[in-house]
Amino acid sequence: MSDTVLMPQLGETVAEGKILAWFKSVGDEIKEGDNLFEVETDKVTIEIQAVVSGRLNEIRVSAGDVAKVGAIVAVIGGESPAKAAPQPEAEQAAAPKAAPWRNPFEEVSTPKGRYGPAKGPGDIRITPLARRLIAQNNVDIMRLAAEVKQRGGSRIDEQVVRSAMAASPPTLAPAPDAPRYTAPPAPLSGQTITLNAVRLKTADRLAENWRAIPHVFQAIEVDFTAIDRVRGKHKRVFQEAHGFSLTYLPFIARATCLAIQAFPQVNARFDGKFLSLSPTVSLGVAVDLSYNGLVVPVVRNAEDLTVAGLAKAMRRLIDKARSSKLGPDDLSGGTYSISNNGAFGTTFTAPIINAPQVAILSTDAIQLKPAVVSTPEGAFVAPRMIGMVGQSFDHRAFDGAYSAAFLSRLKQLLETRNWEDEFAGNP
Amino acid sequence: MGVAELSYRDAVIRGIAQEMDRDKRVVFLGEDIGKAGGVFKSTVGLYEQFGPLRVRDTPISEQAILGAAMGAAMTGLRPIAEIMFADFLAVCFDYVANEMSKLHYMTNGQLSCPVVIRTGNGGGARFGAQHSQSVENWTMMIPGVKVVAPSSPVDVIGLMAAAVRDPDPVIFHEHKSLYATKGEVPDGVIVDTLGTAKIVRAGGDCTIVALALMVPRALEAAAMLASEHGIDAEVIDVRSLVPLDTQTILGSVSKTGRLFTVEENPRLCGWGAEIASIVADEIFWDLDGPIVRITTPHIPLPAADHLEDLALPSAARIVDKVRRVLKA
Numbered sequence: 001m002s003d004t005v006l007m008p009q010l011g012e013t014v015a016e017g018k019i020l021a022w023f024k025s026v027g028d029e030i031k032e033g034d035n036l037f038e039v040e041t042d043k044v045t046i047e048i049q050a051v052v053s054g055r056l057n058e059i060r061v062s063a064g065d066v067a068k069v070g071a072i073v074a075v076i077g078g079e080s081p082a083k084a085a086p087q088p089e090a091e092q093a094a095a096p097k098a099a100p101w102r103n104p105f106e107e108v109s110t111p112k113g114r115y116g117p118a119k120g121p122g123d124i125r126i127t128p129l130a131r132r133l134i135a136q137n138n139v140d141i142m143r144l145a146a147e148v149k150q151r152g153g154s155r156i157d158e159q160v161v162r163s164a165m166a167a168s169p170p171t172l173a174p175a176p177d178a179p180r181y182t183a184p185p186a187p188l189s190g191q192t193i194t195l196n197a198v199r200l201k202t203a204d205r206l207a208e209n210w211r212a213i214p215h216v217f218q219a220i221e222v223d224f225t226a227i228d229r230v231r232g233k234h235k236r237v238f239q240e241a242h243g244f245s246l247t248y249l250p251f252i253a254r255a256t257c258l259a260i261q262a263f264p265q266v267n268a269r270f271d272g273k274f275l276s277l278s279p280t281v282s283l284g285v286a287v288d289l290s291y292n293g294l295v296v297p298v299v300r301n302a303e304d305l306t307v308a309g310l311a312k313a314m315r316r317l318i319d320k321a322r323s324s325k326l327g328p329d330d331l332s333g334g335t336y337s338i339s340n341n342g343a344f345g346t347t348f349t350a351p352i353i354n355a356p357q358v359a360i361l362s363t364d365a366i367q368l369k370p371a372v373v374s375t376p377e378g379a380f381v382a383p384r385m386i387g388m389v390g391q392s393f394d395h396r397a398f399d400g401a402y403s404a405a406f407l408s409r410l411k412q413l414l415e416t417r418n419w420e421d422e423f424a425g426n427p
Numbered sequence: 428m429g430v431a432e433l434s435y436r437d438a439v440i441r442g443i444a445q446e447m448d449r450d451k452r453v454v455f456l457g458e459d460i461g462k463a464g465g466v467f468k469s470t471v472g473l474y475e476q477f478g479p480l481r482v483r484d485t486p487i488s489e490q491a492i493l494g495a496a497m498g499a500a501m502t503g504l505r506p507i508a509e510i511m512f513a514d515f516l517a518v519c520f521d522y523v524a525n526e527m528s529k530l531h532y533m534t535n536g537q538l539s540c541p542v543v544i545r546t547g548n549g550g551g552a553r554f555g556a557q558h559s560q561s562v563e564n565w566t567m568m569i570p571g572v573k574v575v576a577p578s579s580p581v582d583v584i585g586l587m588a589a590a591v592r593d594p595d596p597v598i599f600h601e602h603k604s605l606y607a608t609k610g611e612v613p614d615g616v617i618v619d620t621l622g623t624a625k626i627v628r629a630g631g632d633c634t635i636v637a638l639a640l641m642v643p644r645a646l647e648a649a650a651m652l653a654s655e656h657g658i659d660a661e662v663i664d665v666r667s668l669v670p671l672d673t674q675t676i677l678g679s680v681s682k683t684g685r686l687f688t689v690e691e692n693p694r695l696c697g698w699g700a701e702i703a704s705i706v707a708d709e710i711f712w713d714l715d716g717p718i719v720r721i722t723t724p725h726i727p728l729p730a731a732d733h734l735e736d737l738a739l740p741s742a743a744r745i746v747d748k749v750r751r752v753l754k755a
Contacts, residue, residue: 108708129715158715
């Protein structure tokens with residue numbers, strides 16, 4: 001008996017995947033758990049392991065090709081196709097096509113979008129399919145309604161729309177969601193870069209978020225000297241205990257979670273009518289994939305973690321992201337995000353909000369700068385660790401004063417909290 | 428490679444024999460299944476072929492049958508257990524709903540329960556309200572079991588093989604009123620796949636999904652709709668309720684824009700309600716009209732001939748409903 005290898009369901013809304021590479025060749029003996037192939041979807045690149053052992057007898061989808069979720073990509077075990085005896089007809093008729101794996105909470109996936117109201121002009125009823133066809137093909141609904149009324153009918157269905165479309169092809173430009181083919185432009189000069197699926201998806205999302213969300217950007221200057229002192233004290237022990245260095249980011253993440261307690265509206269989802277506050281903080285951390293796209297894996301229940309806990313959780317996600325091991329569950333459900341650009345020495349960044357979230361924090365370089373320090377003896381200029389912390393927020397969700405108060409609270413926490421307490425008992 | 432005509436009843440015998448022949452761990456137990464050959468004569472010859480150790484008559488106790496089958500499965504055998512009338516699943520429902528179905532999960536995968544529960548389901552044989560029910564929906568709702576209900580002899584053999592070879596408990600609904608029907612079956616070993624539906628008639632105007640006895644009735648109705656009313660219906664044999672082949676169903680309804688379910692189970696919480704819900708959700712924008720369910724009403728099934736015939740969906744009722752709905 002042979003087993004088929006199917007293109008897995010790699011996310012709630014993923015319909016297909018591109019096989020980037022096969023790690024095994026036809027004829028290889030496969031052991032359960034062996035890496036079989038690498039697949040790229042619009043969300044993530046992931047290695048797929050064999051779930052059965054046996055000989056790899058057939059590869060049906062080659063590297064570089066795209067296959068729908070649930071499609072057979074390879075066959076393991078059984079007789080090799082060359083010498084397999086012809087199967088009885090009944091067996092062939094029932095070629096395996098087991099249902100693809102689905103997230104148990106997303107067994108049914110609701111389509112996105114709406115195509116106009118159920119009732120049209122003069123209270124005429126329009127079937128869902130007819131509504132979609134009308135919207136996608138820019139059919140004149142007034143004319144359809146008049147025609148149907150004239151015939152004594154009360155409903156616009158598929159047939160009505162299709163016959164109207166056949167009679168007069170649409171003259172208007174096609175609706176934005178109708179599929180349109182555009183030829184790739186001839187290169188101006190030099191090299192043309194073919195963008196990968198992650199890059200294209202990132203591009204689509206960013207463009208849509210930038211278009212739909214009225215962004216406002218605010219930034220506040222923060223004195224990180226107190227944190228720098230605590231960080232300096234624990235850096236070596238932390239590095240020895242965990243194998244990576246303690247950066248400013250987990251401190252900022254911790255302070256953000258604490259500030260959110262007082263300003264819950266920044267940790268929310270906006271859906272047009274409602275602002276749904278999230279009871280927990282699922283903190284997205286933007287990770288650059290060596291200039292090849294951007295992913296935002298999520299630390300769940302971030303509010304329960306200490307600085308060290310956040311550092312470890314973020315490190316794990318960043319490692320997974322950089323080695324293309326993120327699963328769909330690592331990427332979904334963020335309620336607030338942080339974009340950290342400090343490594344390159346930038347002064348400030350205005351990031352694009354990751355809808356349906358309503359705000360995103362940006363942090364940049366933290367470096368020694370001359371700053372004015374007030375003391376009982378008077379004001380002095382002193383070298384301090386200074387950095388900008390900014391927030392882009394959705395102006396539909398709240399106003400500038402709320403965002404400013406949040407940033408002010410964040411600054412206060414970063415500068416004056418007793419950070420030493422975070423390390424009590426633990427490195 | 429020859430093809431022979433075989434009855435649904437003989438297909439059950441051949442399907443069990445094929446698997447017992449292949450795998451010594453497959454054993455078969457139930458009431459009167461041995462020397463008597465089964466009350467529906469669907470196990471004739473198995474006792475003679477495989478002997479009293481592997482084909483066992485049991486006392487009249489459904490709990491004992493499923494308890495023994497579960498124990499046997501836990502200790503390495505692959506039992507097929509017969510519950511004579513599907514109505515009696517209620518007698519041993521604890522084993523079905525709480526024990527077999529949860530074993531693999533609750534032992535964290537240390538144990539599994541590869542049991543096939545064969546059972547005579549459905550009406551049309553004048554057996555009355557306690558021996559005629561179509562209870563596939565009772566079994567469909569239990570997390571941890573798989574549920575199939577074949578409508579043709581070739582599917583009986585192929586799905587029986589798939590059920591026996593599956594590591595989880597599978598409820599195998601045989602339809603009592605289909606035992607005498609015949610169909611073509613090829614020679615040789617037949618193995619099918621759980622979780623797959625079959626398009627048994629292609630068409631473009633509407634999709635009719637049906638199960639077990641309702642499949643031949645839907646096909647009969649589709650032929651009448653085509654010849655008398657110019658309606659070209661696509662008919663899908665769902666075959667497997669768990670796992671459910673939603674892709675085939677959604678693909679068909681996307682194409683036709685209309686869905687009818689033909690269900691022998693009573694209307695309330697029948698399997699078609701679940702399919703209607705999935706279709707209304709996933710492909711709402713492909714629907715060109717309401718989803719319509721044609722079912723047995725929510726009543727205890729009468730024993731009187733003409734009343735039972737009236738209660739179960741007939742080809743004439745399917746034709747009438749589809750025609751009126753599509754015309755409206």
